[in-house]
Amino acid sequence: MGLDTPRPRAAARHPARSSPPRRSLHGLSGPPPAHERTPLIRSCHMTHRSRRQRMHPTNTPSRRADSPIESLWPHRYSGVMISIVIADDHGIVREGLKRLLEVEPEFEVCGEAKNGREVLDAVERSRPDIVVLDITMPHLGGLETLERLRNEYGDTKVILLSVHNDPTFIQSAIGLRADGYVLKDGRAEEIVTAIREVMKGGSYFSPAVAKKIVEQARSPKSKSSDPFTLLSAREREVLRLIADGLSAKEVATELSISTKTVEAHRTSLMRKLDVRKATELVRYALRHGLIEP
Known part of the structure; x- marks a missing residue:
């Protein structure tokens, strides 16, 4: 064989292999195998029981939690909505x-x-x-x-x-x-x-x-220094509506309660807050952000 004649390349020792799929921050760049797929939860109408079952599948293998990919993407999407x-x-x-x-x-x-x-x-x-x-x-x-x-x-x-x-x-x-x-x-x-x-x-x-x-x-x-802490959620709501200018009848309609119940709440409010006039209730509601100025 002459010096200028190129030598034939040696045959490959191993058959050609396909390159492994490249990883990204979300895991594999391609779709995961069927056994690794987590069903998506798209419907908000799903019952709590079935939602829990999908959030915690019992027979679905997971990737290693200590993987470098996991450390780079701590909130990686898992398929659970x-x-x-x-x-x-x-x-x-x-x-x-x-x-x-x-x-x-x-x-x-x-x-x-x-x-x-x-x-x-x-x-x-x-x-x-x-x-x-x-x-x-x-x-x-x-x-x-x-x-x-x-x-x-x-x-x-x-x-x-x-x-x-x-x-x-x-x-x-x-x-x-x-x-x-x-x-x-x-x-x-x-x-x-x-x-x-x-x-x-x-x-x-x-x-x-x-x-x-x-x-x-x-x-x-300090927990008991403000009488506002003594009010129930319903009393605060009545206070807000009264401060907005609604009458007892309108408050009753708004909250689907009787007028007598509204009057009872108003009496309780004025006693707990130590006020005597409706205008004082308005000022109190403004101070606590129940209504906007």
């Missing part, structure tokens, strides 16, 4: 929340409401995993709605969304077993963090709210 109802009386707030939450692959907004009554209807219809609830709304306020949700839909998680950092509101929310309390002046991503924390079985309170809770715990006497 978290259904959410958004409640706020301002449409622009609801729209903003919806856009913020639906960016997350595991979040599904399955209902919206602009008052407490619509919240109860949406929860009855959709049975969501969690409700993001504005604390100040017409036609059934946030605290009374929370109380109703706790009595009628105990499995549904509730995060209160509020502009109020008032200790009396915070104490009332804790007393009614709110799962979280997020201030509206915080960062937008905070509500995403709150939902994830609550759905893991924990609770979430904005840093400023948590600070107030600690301060209250260190000063037990």
Whole structure:
């Protein structure tokens, strides 16, 4: 063989192999094998039992939790949807929340409401995993709605969304077993963090709210310093409606109770708050954020 004649290449020692599928932050770049697929939960009408069964499959192998991929993407989408109802009386707030939450692959907004009554209807219809609830709304306020949700839909998680950092509101929310309390002046991503924390079985309170809770715990006497803490959720709702200028008859119609019951609540309110005129009730409601100036 001449010096200028190219040598034939040696035959490959191994048959050609296909390259392994490339990994991305979400796992494999291609679709996972059938045995690794987790069924999606898209319907908010699914019962709690069947939702739990899909959230915790018994015979589905999972990837290693200590994988480098998992450490890079701690909130990797697992195929399980978290259904959410958004409640706020301002449409622009609801729209903003919806856009913020639906960016997350595991979040599904399955209902919206602009008052407490619509919240109860949406929860009855959709049975969501969690409700993001504005604390100040017409036609059934946030605290009374929370109380109703706790009595009628105990499995549904509730995060209160509020502009109020008032200790009396915070104490009332804790007393009614709110799962979280997020201030509206915080960062937008905070509500995403709150939902994830609550759905893991924990609770979430904005840093400023948590600070107030600690301060209250260190000063037990402050818990009873404001008579507002003595009011029931129903009394607060009656107070808000009276302060809005509704008559006893109109309040009765609004809350589906008798006029006599409204009068009894008003008498109790004036006694507990130590006021003698309706104008004083209005000033009190303004001071505690029950109505807007």
